[in-house]
Amino acid sequence: MFKRLWTIFARDIKVGTRDFITLFVLIFPLVFAFGINLITPGINDTTVNVAMVAGEDPDREAYFDRFAHLTLLPDRQAVADRVLQRDSLIGVVRDGSGMLVLAQGNEPDEAVELVKLIAVLYDSGAQTGSEQTELVSLGRTIPPLKQIMVNALLLFVSVLAGMLIALNIIEEKTDKTISAIHVTPVSRLTFILGKSLTGAVFAVLMSVIGLFVTGCGQINLLQMLPVILAMTLLSIMIGFIQGINGDDVMEAAGSVKLMFLPLAGSIIGYELLAEKWHPFLYWSPFYWAYRANEMILSQNGSWAQLLLFVGINALLGAGVFAVLAPRIQKGLQAQ
Amino acid sequence: MIHVSGLYHSYSQDDRYAVKDVSFDVPKGEVFGFLGPSGAGKSTTQGILTGLLKLQQGDVTVAGYPVKSMKNEMFNRIGVSFEQSNVYSKLTARENLAFYRQLFDVPTRDPLELIRQVGLGGKENLKVGTFSKGMKHRLTFARSMINNPELWFLDEPTTGLDPAIAANIKDIIKAQNEKGTTVFLTTHNMFIADELCHRVAFIVDGEIKLIDSPKNLKLQYGEKVVTVEYLADGRPQTETLSTVQAEDKARLQAILGTYEIMTMHTKEATLEEIFITVTGRGLT
Numbered sequence: 001m002f003k004r005l006w007t008i009f010a011r012d013i014k015v016g017t018r019d020f021i022t023l024f025v026l027i028f029p030l031v032f033a034f035g036i037n038l039i040t041p042g043i044n045d046t047t048v049n050v051a052m053v054a055g056e057d058p059d060r061e062a063y064f065d066r067f068a069h070l071t072l073l074p075d076r077q078a079v080a081d082r083v084l085q086r087d088s089l090i091g092v093v094r095d096g097s098g099m100l101v102l103a104q105g106n107e108p109d110e111a112v113e114l115v116k117l118i119a120v121l122y123d124s125g126a127q128t129g130s131e132q133t134e135l136v137s138l139g140r141t142i143p144p145l146k147q148i149m150v151n152a153l154l155l156f157v158s159v160l161a162g163m164l165i166a167l168n169i170i171e172e173k174t175d176k177t178i179s180a181i182h183v184t185p186v187s188r189l190t191f192i193l194g195k196s197l198t199g200a201v202f203a204v205l206m207s208v209i210g211l212f213v214t215g216c217g218q219i220n221l222l223q224m225l226p227v228i229l230a231m232t233l234l235s236i237m238i239g240f241i242q243g244i245n246g247d248d249v250m251e252a253a254g255s256v257k258l259m260f261l262p263l264a265g266s267i268i269g270y271e272l273l274a275e276k277w278h279p280f281l282y283w284s285p286f287y288w289a290y291r292a293n294e295m296i297l298s299q300n301g302s303w304a305q306l307l308l309f310v311g312i313n314a315l316l317g318a319g320v321f322a323v324l325a326p327r328i329q330k331g332l333q334a335q
Numbered sequence: 336m337i338h339v340s341g342l343y344h345s346y347s348q349d350d351r352y353a354v355k356d357v358s359f360d361v362p363k364g365e366v367f368g369f370l371g372p373s374g375a376g377k378s379t380t381q382g383i384l385t386g387l388l389k390l391q392q393g394d395v396t397v398a399g400y401p402v403k404s405m406k407n408e409m410f411n412r413i414g415v416s417f418e419q420s421n422v423y424s425k426l427t428a429r430e431n432l433a434f435y436r437q438l439f440d441v442p443t444r445d446p447l448e449l450i451r452q453v454g455l456g457g458k459e460n461l462k463v464g465t466f467s468k469g470m471k472h473r474l475t476f477a478r479s480m481i482n483n484p485e486l487w488f489l490d491e492p493t494t495g496l497d498p499a500i501a502a503n504i505k506d507i508i509k510a511q512n513e514k515g516t517t518v519f520l521t522t523h524n525m526f527i528a529d530e531l532c533h534r535v536a537f538i539v540d541g542e543i544k545l546i547d548s549p550k551n552l553k554l555q556y557g558e559k560v561v562t563v564e565y566l567a568d569g570r571p572q573t574e575t576l577s578t579v580q581a582e583d584k585a586r587l588q589a590i591l592g593t594y595e596i597m598t599m600h601t602k603e604a605t606l607e608e609i610f611i612t613v614t615g616r617g618l619t
Contacts, residue, residue: 003437004437004438007434007437011426011434014426014430015423015426018425019425171425174424175421175422175423175424176417176419176421177421177422177423179387179417179421180415180417180422180435180478181438182386182387183385183387183413183414184410184435184439185407185409185410185438185439185440186407187407
C-alpha cells in the first residue's frame with residue numbers, strides 16, 4: 001500500500017511541476033510569506049513614530065532617534081499639523097524646561113506610553129550599555145499585524161491544499177484515467193489517500209516553511225500540527241468534491257476560490273466583531289482554526305484550550321465528511 | 336476464466352435493465368467476442384466484470400474471483416483496454432507505462448518494449464498530450480498488457496485506427512492468445528470478431544440472443560450459393576446459383592464450359608448479416 005501511495009504521490013508531484021496553475025498554488029504561500037515580511041515590522045522594530053522640531057533640543061533629538069522613528073520638522077505648528085494626519089505619530093516639543101507630548105488621541109496606548117518612557121529615561125540620564133538588562137516576554141512575541149497575516153497565511157495554505165487536490169482530480173477526470181486506476185490492484189482507499197497525500201504534505205510543509213520565513217519558527221510546532229491537519233482534512237474533502245463536480249481546471253479554481261469567502265469572513269469577524277457576536281461565526285471551521293492559530297502564535301494558550309478548538313474543528317469536519325463522503329465515493333466510481 | 340449467470344443491471348435502480356438475464360462462460364485460452372450495437376449492454380457487462388460497475392444481481396466470477404467480493408489482487412491477473420483512450424496527457428508515453436507498472440504486484444513488461452510493439456517507437460519521450468487520438472488509443476492498448484494479463488478485456492481495440500495499425504493490433508491479440516491469454520473482446524466490428532474470436536455472443540437491448548462460433552454461425556445461416564459473372568455474346572451476364580441443387584449445379588457447369596468467366600464468388604454470410612438475421616437489428 002505504501003509503495004502505491006508513494007507512486008501516486010510522486011506522479012502528482014511530477015505532473016504538478018508541469019502545470020502552471022499547480023505551480024502557482026505551490027509557490028504562492030512562499031510569496032505571501034515573503035510579502036508579510038516586507039509589509040509588517042518585526043518584534044524588534046520600533047513601532048513608534050515621533051516628530052520633533054529640528055534643532056530645538058539636539059541632545060533630546062539624538063536620544064529619541066535611538067529608540068523611535070524620528071521625523072524633524074521646522075517648527076512647532078508643523079509638528080502639530082503632522083500629528084493630526086491619519087497615521088500614528090506622536091509629537092514631542094519643548095515646554096519650558098520640560099517637554100510636551102502631542103497626540104491626536106487615536107494612537108495606540110502602547111505608543112504614547114513608549115514615548116513617555118523614552119522621555120523619562122532621557123530626563124533621568126539613562127544610557128544604554130550602562131545597565132544590565134534582560135528581555136522579558138509579556139505574552140506577545142509577534143507583532144499584532146504580523147500575527148494576523150501569518151494566521152491568515154496558515155488558513156490560505158489549507159485552502160490551497162484543497163485546491164491542489166481538486167486540480168489533481170480534474171486532471172484525472174479530463175484524461176479519464178480514474179477508471180484505469182480502478183482496474184489495477186490499487187484500492188479505492190489507497191487512491192483517495194494517495195491523492196490526499198499531495199495536499200497534506202503541501203499543507204504541513206508550506207505551513208512550517210511559512211512560519212520560519214515570517215520569523216515565527218520559535219512557536220510550538222507540535223501544537224500547530226493538529227490545527228493544520230484538521231483544516232487540511234476539511235480542505236481535502238472540499239477539494240475532492242470540487243474536483244469531482246468540476247469539468248475543467250478553471251472551473252475548479254473558481255469553485256475553490258469561493259472557500260476564501262468564509263475564510264476571510266471568519267478572520268474579519270473575529271478581529272472586528274465584539275465577542276457577543278462571535279457565536280455567529282461558530283459554524284465556520286476557519287473561525288476555530290484562526291483562534292487556535294492565534295493562541296499558538298502568541299504562545300499564550302494551553303493544550304486543553306487548543307484541543308478544544310481542534311476538537312470543534314474536527315466535529316465540523318466530521319459533519320462535512322458525513323455529507324460529502326458518499327458523494328465523493330459515488331463520484332469516483334462514476335469516472 | 337469467466338462465469339456469468341443471471342446478470343442484471345439497472346442504472347436507474349428499477350426494472351429498466353441495461354443488462355437482462357445475461358449468462359455465459361468463457362473457458363481459459365478462448366477469444367470470446369461480445370458483439371452488439373451501441374447501447375446494447377456490452378460496456379455495462381464489461382464494466383461489471385472489471386469491477387467498474389457494482390454487481391447488482393447475478394453470479395459473476397472472473398479469473399476465479401467472485402466479483403461480489405472482489406479482491407484488488409485480482410487485477411494483477413487481468414488487463415483492461417478501454418474504448419476511450421485514458422492516459423495521462425502531461426506525462427510521456429514511457430512515464431505513463433512506468434507509472435502503471437509500479438501499481439502491480441506481479442512481474443511487469445518493459446514499457447519501451449510495449450511502446451515499440453504498438454508502433455509508437457521513437458515517441459516514448461513525447462508528452463501524450465501531443466499524441467493523435469489513434470496514438471493514445473494504442474498506448475491505452477499497450478498499457479493493458481503491462482502486467483502480462485491472463486485475462487484480457489479489450490473494448491473496441493481497433494476503433495479509429497488505420498488498417499495497417501489495426502492489423503498490427505490484431506496480430507498482437509492473436510499472439511497473446513497463442514501464449515494462453517484469454518480474451519474478452521467487446522466490439523461492434525464484425526470483421527475483427529470474425530477474424531479473432533473462437534466464439535461470439537450477440538447482445539441486443541441488454542439480452543444475449545445467441546452464442547456460437549463464427550464458423551458454426553456461417554454454416555447455419557450462410558447461403559450455399561455462388562455468383563458468377565461471364566461474357567455471353569460479348570456482353571457481361573451475372574447469375575447466382577445454388578451449390579447444392581442439381582439443376583443449378585448443372586447450369587454452373589454449363590456456364591463454366593461455355594463462356595468466358597469474368598468473376599466468380601461463393602456467397603458466404605458475414606457475421607454482420609447473421610447478426611441482422613438473428614436480432615433483426617443493425618450494428619450501428
